[in-house]
Each structure stands twice: as C-alpha cells, then as structure tokens.
Amino acid sequence: MMKKALKLILLLPFIYSCKSQVTNHTFVRNEQGNPISLDEDWRFIRYGYQPDGTYRPEPDSLYQLTVDDTQWEELDVPHDFGITGPFRMDLAGNTGRLPYQGIGWYRKDFYVNPSDADQSFYIDFDGVMAYAKIWLNGKYVGTWPYGYNSFRLDLTPYINFNGKNTIAVRTDTEKWDSRWYPGAGIYRNVWLIKTGKVHVKHWGSKIGTSNFKEKSVDLDISLEIENKLPDSKQAIVKTQIYELDHNDRIGKKVLSFDQHQIQIEPRGIQKIKLKKNFPNFKYWDISSPNRYVACTRIIVDGKVTDRHYSSFGIRDIKVSRNGFFLNGRRVEIKGVCNHHDLGALGAAVNTSALERQLDILLEMGCNSIRTSHNPPTPELLYLADKKGILIMDEAFDAWERGKREWDYNKLYPEWHQKDLEAMVRRDWNHPSVIFWSIGNEVMEQQNVAMTQHLVDIVKQLDSTRPVTNGYNDPNGGRASGACQALDIMGVNYFFGEQAKWDKDERYKDKPTIGTETSSCISSRGVYFGGDTLRKDFQITSYDLDSPPWGCKPDVQFATNHQYPHLLGEYVWTGFDYLGEPTPFNSDKTNLLNFRTDPGKKKELMEQLKKLEESQPPSRSSYFGIVDMAGFPKDRYYLYQSVWRPDYPMTHILPHWNWPDRIGKKIPVHVYTSGTEAELFVNGKSYGKKTKTPGKDYRLVWDDVVYTPGVVKVIAYKNGKKWAEDEIKTTGKAQKIVLSSDKTNIHAAKKELAFIKISLTDESGYVVPTACIPLKIEVSGNGRLVATDNGDPTSFTPFQSNCRESFNGLALAIVQADSKKKGNIHIKVTGEGLKDGEMDIAVK
Incomplete structure (x- = not known):
C-alpha cells in the first residue's frame, strides 16, 4: 500500500500546476483544465450474486475507514465485473448469459496538498453501472442511479488535507434489468477536479453560433460562473478561442472576447453571455472536422481561480421535408x-x-x-x-x-x-x-x-x-x-x-x-x-x-x-x-x-x-454488419456498395470451398458499386447482369455449377471497367498469419492492439472453413487482454488464451504494461499449423 501512496504523492506537482500558457498543450477533456485521472489502483470486491450463481451476503458499512480491504482484488478502472463470466446457460440470453447482476464495492486512496485547503475538489464519473453510491472518508457524498449518465459530486466538505483520503463506491446491478448486456461496475473513466472557489459551473459553458455569412459567423457563448464562498466576489472573465488539431494539441489563438467584470452573490451563480464576430472561421464537416477550444479564465483578486476548456466545432445544421442539411448541402x-x-x-x-x-x-x-x-x-x-x-x-x-x-x-x-x-x-x-x-x-x-x-x-x-x-x-x-x-x-x-x-x-x-x-x-x-x-x-x-x-x-x-x-x-x-x-x-x-x-x-x-x-446456446447478436470480433460480414460490402457509390469495389459470396457439392449449383451473389458485372468460373463466363436503379442492389447468378478453382467478377460503370474481385478454392490450413491494427502502442494511454489471426493455406489464402483450436501466448512488455472469433455460440471465456478460429479467423487483444520497458511478443500456435509470431512496439 505504501508504494501506491508514494505514486500519488509524486503526481501532486502535476495535479496542482496551473498552466500560464494555453498553446502547444494537449487538450484532455471538457471542463477544468487539469483533470487528474483516478483510474489506477482501486481495490474491488463482489457481493450478492456471484459469477457461479451462489450468493455472498454483503457486510454492513463497507464505506467506513476501518474496513480492511487489503485482501480485495487490485485493479484499474474502467472495469466491468460481469465480462469475466463464466457464460451460464441458466442466465438470460438477452444479456449474453453473463453474470452481470451483483453488488460491486470499489475503494481507492488518494492525497491532496495541504496548501490547497482553499480550493474546491470534485469527482467526475463518466458512468457507473448502476445505482452508484459514493462515500469519502466514511461520509456519504451522493448517488446517481442511471448507469449511462456522467455525473459530478462535490468532495470539498469531506476532504482530508492532512492525510489519506479514501473514496468508496457501491454499485448494484442486482435489480437492473436490460434487454442487452449492460455491464457492471465503474466501467467508464473517473476524474479528480481541483479548482478555485470561483469557477465555471459543471457543464456551465455553452457555445453556439448565429448570423452565418460567407466568411464569418457570430460566436455566442453562455457561461455560468459559480461562487462557492460565503462572501460576494468580484470576478474578471476572459475567454479566448484557439485552434485544436487532430492530435488534440491546442494551436494558435484565433479570437479573443472582451473581458467581463461581474459580481457574484455568496454561494451564487452568475450567468453571462458573450458574442463576437468570428471572421475566416473553418467549418466543422464530415470531410473536414475542424475544431476549436474555448479557454475561459476566472480571475479573482488578481489570481486565476479557474481555467476552463470547451472544445467545439462550427457547423450549420437544418432539417426539412427535403432532408438533413449540413453547412448548406444535403447529407x-x-x-x-x-x-x-x-x-x-x-x-x-x-x-x-x-x-x-x-x-x-x-x-x-x-x-x-x-x-x-x-x-x-x-x-x-x-x-x-x-x-x-x-x-x-x-x-x-x-x-x-x-x-x-x-x-x-x-x-x-x-x-x-x-x-x-x-x-x-x-x-x-x-x-x-x-x-x-x-x-x-x-x-x-x-x-x-x-x-x-x-x-x-x-x-x-x-x-x-x-x-x-x-x-x-x-x-x-x-x-x-x-x-x-x-x-x-x-x-x-x-x-x-x-x-x-x-x-x-x-x-x-x-x-x-x-x-x-x-x-x-x-x-x-x-x-x-x-x-x-x-x-x-x-x-x-x-x-x-x-x-x-x-x-x-x-x-x-x-x-x-x-x-x-x-x-x-x-x-x-x-x-x-x-x-x-x-x-x-x-x-x-x-x-x-x-x-x-x-x-x-x-x-x-x-x-x-x-x-x-x-435454451439456444447463443450469447451475442446476429444483427451486426460487423461481427463482435470486428471482422466484416458479407453485408458490410453490400452497404459499402450503396453508401460509397464513387468507390470502385466489388465483393463475391459465398466462399469457394465446397468439396461435397461438386457438380451442384451454388448461388453466387455480387455486391458492387458498379452498375453491371460479368461473372467467370475458371475462365467460363456466366454472363453479364445489370442493376435496375431503385430495385437491384445485388447481382445474383443462381445457376453456377460448383467446380473447384477460381471465381472472378469484373464490374462496370457507365460502360467502363470499374472494379474486380476473385475468390479461390483453398488448400487445407497450413499457416497462422498475424496482422495488427497498430504496429506500436502507447503504454500510458492504455492503448490496445487488435491482432487478427488468419489461418491460411500454403499459398497464403485464408481458409474460409477453418475452425481449429489455437493457443495465444503474449510475452515481453504486455499482456493478453481478451480473445474472440465472432462466433455467437462460443462460450469460451473472453479472457482465455485458448480460442478456436471461426471460419478462418480469430482475434487477440493485447495491451502494454506501463510499468515495464520493451516490446510485446505475440505467438499463436495450433496443431498441424506453422506458428504465427509478431512484435508490437511500445512507446
């Protein structure tokens, strides 16, 4: 426990700094400018319904400072205590046959600087499932039952400025019904907020626009300034607008509002409205999501008591019988x-x-x-x-x-x-x-x-x-x-x-x-x-x-x-x-x-x-255009063909591995953004087919006789060749091939790498019928977080390092250990298959 306390003390210089400049800093989130993550080093215990179906009575007063939590599980949040399973057939299919219903208790210690006794402290929960109740140092702070909403609680009256602070959170999903899997526990991020007694109220900055012109727009900002002191206070409010780049770096200043001087009643709230013309602004749009950030400083008695950030974009939206319009064009x-x-x-x-x-x-x-x-x-x-x-x-x-x-x-x-x-x-x-x-x-x-x-x-x-x-x-x-x-x-x-x-x-x-x-x-x-x-x-x-x-x-x-x-x-x-x-x-x-x-x-x-x-053995939905492992289904390409009409593409289904159907007819469907296509099997043409606008969204050949080999389609648009695709009859699975959505990940950012595991034949073609048990091993500076394969009937725990491929594919999710150095090594093995190996660099 001493190691964790020291870690928190080391964070104090960052927690209590107040940046003198805005540009070239990284924007973290809306609200006060120095949010501190409270995601690490929690202790957890589960009462009530247990994963195996037994019941563990909940002791009284687990929020008290005298509670011994040294034997509780140590973990970081976000945390979902239902996802570890096991899958149980006696549980409802509509919630994934997972034991999400239970009572979870979380506790965490933190320290604050005694010199900050004149500050206000808040805790922001981005979401707790469900019926969250929060205590600090044994004192009840508040509740928010709806697990999907974010909320803030004032910790200031209960803070210990001269020693350890212990926060306790109780979550309860025993009587939370859902038509899908809701999760359980502190499943979103948690933040500690420190600010002066005079500050922008929680969610108290609203940014709007009016009077759009070709090269300018009026920027309208409404602010709610809160005074937590027992005395009336005079405050100066300064707001400036900065560019915000794609990496969340705050860039150059592009607009400054005139400063406002206001008088705020004791423990009162003062609302003010700012308005200024913004010339040469950049629109936020689908293809060009330009963003800005408003920085508001509150100054009392010559000192900055709050620095508040609100990111935003400027766009004009309208709806009518004729459609949805974004920045003047129909979308x-x-x-x-x-x-x-x-x-x-x-x-x-x-x-x-x-x-x-x-x-x-x-x-x-x-x-x-x-x-x-x-x-x-x-x-x-x-x-x-x-x-x-x-x-x-x-x-x-x-x-x-x-x-x-x-x-x-x-x-x-x-x-x-x-x-x-x-x-x-x-x-x-x-x-x-x-x-x-x-x-x-x-x-x-x-x-x-x-x-x-x-x-x-x-x-x-x-x-x-x-x-x-x-x-x-x-x-x-x-x-x-x-x-x-x-x-x-x-x-x-x-x-x-x-x-x-x-x-x-x-x-x-x-x-x-x-x-x-x-x-x-x-x-x-x-x-x-x-x-x-x-x-x-x-x-x-x-x-x-x-x-x-x-x-x-x-x-x-x-x-x-x-x-x-x-x-x-x-x-x-x-x-x-x-x-x-x-x-x-x-x-x-x-x-x-x-x-x-x-x-x-x-x-x-x-x-x-x-x-x-x-009692069907299914634990997840079949509705997805993409399966639960993130692998596109055929339908993905049907939507792509309609939603991206200018993107040359074509897709053939089904696969072409049918050893028990030689000489029999197999329907072949083609999804393409072209207007017509010609189908070939081993060089033999099955003719061209053409879409009728508003009627045909796929091209179908019902009379294709199966023979092993190559199926190819050539699509045309406006009479010109547009795109082509082909599928082949593969050999048996011989190799495991690994690929990742990232070649390197940040340990400090809790980034994950999603490793696609493909089973291929000797020529490198994915074997579309391969369902083979695999073993995933992760070494070096990382750990295996979860595995999956997209099979809605699989009851293998997601945390297992043994996972059967489903129709040629499986997934491994890995994460770096922020306390170690070096790269992550992933090795996947399967009987009769050449091993697959790869490294992920860690920043």
Missing part, C-alpha cells in the same frame, strides 16, 4: 445503431477500441451513429468530433412504463429530468451531435403530454438541434398526435404506410428518418444450400434473413429510393453485441414490435415459447 444519413459494449472487452471503455470500431464503419461509408439506447461514453463523442461522424444522442429505452420489471421505469419519476438535462448539458458543445433522441420504442409512444414534456426539457436547454423519438408504432404515434411535438419523426422498420402519412396535413412536411432499419441477421462466413437460412444456431451470410419486423437491406434501400425525402437510416446494427441473440432469443419484449398486430404477436409468442424451452 443523406448513412447510419448504424450501436450498443455500448466493446465485444470481448465488455462494457469497460477503451478509447483505442472505440476508435477501431469507428474506423471500420467509416471505411464502409457510414457517416452517423445512433447511441442505442442511452447516453454514450464521452470518448465516443470526442472521437466523432475528430473524425467527422454525425451522432444521434439518445436518452432512454423506457419511460414510466417499463419493458422489463427493473428497467428505467423505476427511475423515471424522480430522475428523468435530471438524466435528460445531464445528457444535453454534457454533450451540447459537441459538433458531432446533430439530433437528440428522447427514447426508443417506449410504451408511451401515443402519449401526447409525456412526449411534449420531454421535448420541452431538451428545448429549454438547447433549441439548436432537432429532437426525435424512435417509434415501432409509428401509426399510433401519428394518429394520437404525440409525434407532432417532435422535429423529426423516427420510424423503426414499419414504413408500410409512409405514403399515407405523407399525405396527412399534420405530417406532410414532417422530416422523417429510419431510426432503426433492416435488422438483417447473419453469421460471418456461414452459408447453407437450398432454402435453408438457419441451422445449428447459425444464420446464412447470404443476407436474406431477418426477424418478422425486419427486412433484408435491399428492401430498405428500395424504400429510401421510393421516398427520397427521408433523411436516411440507422441500420440495426453496426456491430454485433453481447446479448439479444435474435432469432434465438426468447425475450418477450420482442412482442412489442407487434403491439398493434394481434395475429403476428400470437405467432411470435409461440416461437418465443419454443425458444425458451429449447
């Missing part, structure tokens, strides 16, 4: 819905894992993400700001009437306004956030007063962004008039009567978007013959299957073409996620998709009953 929303887990990492946030997901989606042509169905981690929004990704920021999956007994309905009466305000205030300066969503498929979709109430809460804080709600009963929401309160009508799947509502006087000018679309389901690299779509709890990757409420992607593309005024779509989902393994999911909330269709509801109920009895 079609090509979006995906994503849950918050990071696959094998669980819910524990890691910036490099998030960035990998975003980069994969960007390559597909995705330009927007709906944060289904909760406020996201702050890191997602910072990355979206940097990469030019548009965000629909969503608040709730339930309102006052729950979908499950212990979901948000238990919190709604007391907490809905606090939670909604917290989301909006935290995120209102992010240029990536373009829509607010107040809910998803809530039970009160037809409730006019409740919808208006929630919209009003948002609009009182931010009237610059449109508000929407995701309806899986769009007819009911329109008929009742509830959705008239919305700026945008959000439709989940049911576009069958869109033409009717387009003619309705109330809605003919209402902008409409697909808040959830398609719900196509598939397993990567799996194909069945004939009419078989599902077998052995896997689903064909021909991209033809969906649950009763969904459709194949082609149908939604045709809908978007038929109704060009639609703003676009959010596909369910970008990535596979833990839990909700539809169609092998007996969760009765699926019935809510047919709340107005008794016949289909009864039919689905019978199917769910059979599933409940059969």
Whole structure:
C-alpha cells in the first residue's frame, strides 16, 4: 500500500500546476483544465450474486475507514465485473448469459496538498453501472442511479488535507434489468477536479453560433460562473478561442472576447453571455472536422481561480421535408445503431477500441451513429468530433412504463429530468451531435403530454438541434398526435404506410428518418444450400434473413429510393453485441414490435415459447454488419456498395470451398458499386447482369455449377471497367498469419492492439472453413487482454488464451504494461499449423 501512496504523492506537482500558457498543450477533456485521472489502483470486491450463481451476503458499512480491504482484488478502472463470466446457460440470453447482476464495492486512496485547503475538489464519473453510491472518508457524498449518465459530486466538505483520503463506491446491478448486456461496475473513466472557489459551473459553458455569412459567423457563448464562498466576489472573465488539431494539441489563438467584470452573490451563480464576430472561421464537416477550444479564465483578486476548456466545432445544421442539411448541402444519413459494449472487452471503455470500431464503419461509408439506447461514453463523442461522424444522442429505452420489471421505469419519476438535462448539458458543445433522441420504442409512444414534456426539457436547454423519438408504432404515434411535438419523426422498420402519412396535413412536411432499419441477421462466413437460412444456431451470410419486423437491406434501400425525402437510416446494427441473440432469443419484449398486430404477436409468442424451452446456446447478436470480433460480414460490402457509390469495389459470396457439392449449383451473389458485372468460373463466363436503379442492389447468378478453382467478377460503370474481385478454392490450413491494427502502442494511454489471426493455406489464402483450436501466448512488455472469433455460440471465456478460429479467423487483444520497458511478443500456435509470431512496439 505504501508504494501506491508514494505514486500519488509524486503526481501532486502535476495535479496542482496551473498552466500560464494555453498553446502547444494537449487538450484532455471538457471542463477544468487539469483533470487528474483516478483510474489506477482501486481495490474491488463482489457481493450478492456471484459469477457461479451462489450468493455472498454483503457486510454492513463497507464505506467506513476501518474496513480492511487489503485482501480485495487490485485493479484499474474502467472495469466491468460481469465480462469475466463464466457464460451460464441458466442466465438470460438477452444479456449474453453473463453474470452481470451483483453488488460491486470499489475503494481507492488518494492525497491532496495541504496548501490547497482553499480550493474546491470534485469527482467526475463518466458512468457507473448502476445505482452508484459514493462515500469519502466514511461520509456519504451522493448517488446517481442511471448507469449511462456522467455525473459530478462535490468532495470539498469531506476532504482530508492532512492525510489519506479514501473514496468508496457501491454499485448494484442486482435489480437492473436490460434487454442487452449492460455491464457492471465503474466501467467508464473517473476524474479528480481541483479548482478555485470561483469557477465555471459543471457543464456551465455553452457555445453556439448565429448570423452565418460567407466568411464569418457570430460566436455566442453562455457561461455560468459559480461562487462557492460565503462572501460576494468580484470576478474578471476572459475567454479566448484557439485552434485544436487532430492530435488534440491546442494551436494558435484565433479570437479573443472582451473581458467581463461581474459580481457574484455568496454561494451564487452568475450567468453571462458573450458574442463576437468570428471572421475566416473553418467549418466543422464530415470531410473536414475542424475544431476549436474555448479557454475561459476566472480571475479573482488578481489570481486565476479557474481555467476552463470547451472544445467545439462550427457547423450549420437544418432539417426539412427535403432532408438533413449540413453547412448548406444535403447529407443523406448513412447510419448504424450501436450498443455500448466493446465485444470481448465488455462494457469497460477503451478509447483505442472505440476508435477501431469507428474506423471500420467509416471505411464502409457510414457517416452517423445512433447511441442505442442511452447516453454514450464521452470518448465516443470526442472521437466523432475528430473524425467527422454525425451522432444521434439518445436518452432512454423506457419511460414510466417499463419493458422489463427493473428497467428505467423505476427511475423515471424522480430522475428523468435530471438524466435528460445531464445528457444535453454534457454533450451540447459537441459538433458531432446533430439530433437528440428522447427514447426508443417506449410504451408511451401515443402519449401526447409525456412526449411534449420531454421535448420541452431538451428545448429549454438547447433549441439548436432537432429532437426525435424512435417509434415501432409509428401509426399510433401519428394518429394520437404525440409525434407532432417532435422535429423529426423516427420510424423503426414499419414504413408500410409512409405514403399515407405523407399525405396527412399534420405530417406532410414532417422530416422523417429510419431510426432503426433492416435488422438483417447473419453469421460471418456461414452459408447453407437450398432454402435453408438457419441451422445449428447459425444464420446464412447470404443476407436474406431477418426477424418478422425486419427486412433484408435491399428492401430498405428500395424504400429510401421510393421516398427520397427521408433523411436516411440507422441500420440495426453496426456491430454485433453481447446479448439479444435474435432469432434465438426468447425475450418477450420482442412482442412489442407487434403491439398493434394481434395475429403476428400470437405467432411470435409461440416461437418465443419454443425458444425458451429449447435454451439456444447463443450469447451475442446476429444483427451486426460487423461481427463482435470486428471482422466484416458479407453485408458490410453490400452497404459499402450503396453508401460509397464513387468507390470502385466489388465483393463475391459465398466462399469457394465446397468439396461435397461438386457438380451442384451454388448461388453466387455480387455486391458492387458498379452498375453491371460479368461473372467467370475458371475462365467460363456466366454472363453479364445489370442493376435496375431503385430495385437491384445485388447481382445474383443462381445457376453456377460448383467446380473447384477460381471465381472472378469484373464490374462496370457507365460502360467502363470499374472494379474486380476473385475468390479461390483453398488448400487445407497450413499457416497462422498475424496482422495488427497498430504496429506500436502507447503504454500510458492504455492503448490496445487488435491482432487478427488468419489461418491460411500454403499459398497464403485464408481458409474460409477453418475452425481449429489455437493457443495465444503474449510475452515481453504486455499482456493478453481478451480473445474472440465472432462466433455467437462460443462460450469460451473472453479472457482465455485458448480460442478456436471461426471460419478462418480469430482475434487477440493485447495491451502494454506501463510499468515495464520493451516490446510485446505475440505467438499463436495450433496443431498441424506453422506458428504465427509478431512484435508490437511500445512507446
């Protein structure tokens, strides 16, 4: 314990420095300028329900200073105590058959400088799942039950300036129900904030724009200055604007506001508004995400008491019947819905894992993400700001009437306004956030007063962004008039009567978007013959299957073409996620998709009953365009062909390893951004096929006779050769080939390297049917964090170093040890295979 105490003391000079200059420093996060990470060196213990299903009674008063925690587990946060498993068949498939329900206690010691007794100290939690309660030095500080929201608590009254401080956090997911895997514990980052007694209030800086002209814009800043002293104080407020580069370095100063002198009442808050014309500004846009940072200094009695940072971007957004407009041009929303887990990492946030997901989606042509169905981690929004990704920021999956007994309905009466305000205030300066969503498929979709109430809460804080709600009963929401309160009508799947509502006087000018679309389901690299779509709890990757409420992607593309005024779509989902393994999911909330269709509801109920009895061995979803390991499914290339029409590409499916089907017909599908294509098998042409605009989104050859060899496609556009692709019949798996998304990683930044493990034949072609047990060994300056293979039926623990490949691929996730020096060495072995080895450099 002494080693950890010394480490914290060594941090003190950094914690309590106050930078005299702004430029050339690295921006860390919005709010006060010297946030200190409290992520390291926690102790943890689990009570209540245990991973093996037993129950461990919780002792009283674990927040007391006298508690002996020396035998507790030592760890860093973010931490998800459910992801270690084990998978258990007696647990619900909709939450990944993982033991996330339990009571977690966390404790941590830290010290502050006695000379800072005149300062205020806060703790910022980016998210704690769930029902978080916090104590400092045995004194109760506060709570925030909704696990997806960020919150701040004032530690100042309880700080010990002359010795050790002990913070204790209790989390409780025993009565937190979810329709997907929510994670458990302190699963996002934690920060210690030190500032003077007169400072910018938490989330008290709001930056807006007005009066756009060709080369200038008015910058409008609203500030809330808080005085924590018992005496009235006079303060000087100075705000300056700096450029912020892609590496988060603060650059040159580009604008200065006139200083303001204000008088703040004892323990009061003073609001001020700043306005100034900003000439020659740079737009934030999808292709050029230029960012700025506002630095506000508060000066009292000649001393700087606070230095506050707010990053932002300047963009002009509008919505109308004609579409979504960004900086004056129409932008079609090509979006995906994503849950918050990071696959094998669980819910524990890691910036490099998030960035990998975003980069994969960007390559597909995705330009927007709906944060289904909760406020996201702050890191997602910072990355979206940097990469030019548009965000629909969503608040709730339930309102006052729950979908499950212990979901948000238990919190709604007391907490809905606090939670909604917290989301909006935290995120209102992010240029990536373009829509607010107040809910998803809530039970009160037809409730006019409740919808208006929630919209009003948002609009009182931010009237610059449109508000929407995701309806899986769009007819009911329109008929009742509830959705008239919305700026945008959000439709989940049911576009069958869109033409009717387009003619309705109330809605003919209402902008409409697909808040959830398609719900196509598939397993990567799996194909069945004939009419078989599902077998052995896997689903064909021909991209033809969906649950009763969904459709194949082609149908939604045709809908978007038929109704060009639609703003676009959010596909369910970008990535596979833990839990909700539809169609092998007996969760009765699926019935809510047919709340107005008794016949289909009864039919689905019978199917769910059979599933409940059969207990399918699935732990993750099949909805993803990308599997849970981050490997694209065939569908990825279908979306790429439509969303990136100017990108020359073509993709063939299925694979061409069918030794038991020689001489039999195998359908061949081609996804291409071209308009026509010709297919060849071993040099023999099967003819050209041409797309009909608005109708055809894939080209299909149903009469291809299988013979081992080479399948090649040449795509054309406007009569000219556009792109080509080929697949080959491979030999047996002979080698293990490793590749990484990074060649070097930063130990201090907790960066991860994602190692793709490919099983190839002697010629280096991935063997698409290879499912072979592998062993992953990591040595040197690093450790193995997790493994996966994208198989939704795999019950191998994610922390295991033994992992079977799934259709030729597997994944290893490694991290550097910040306490060591040197590189990381990864070695993967498998019986009958040549070893795969590689090194990752550590900075």
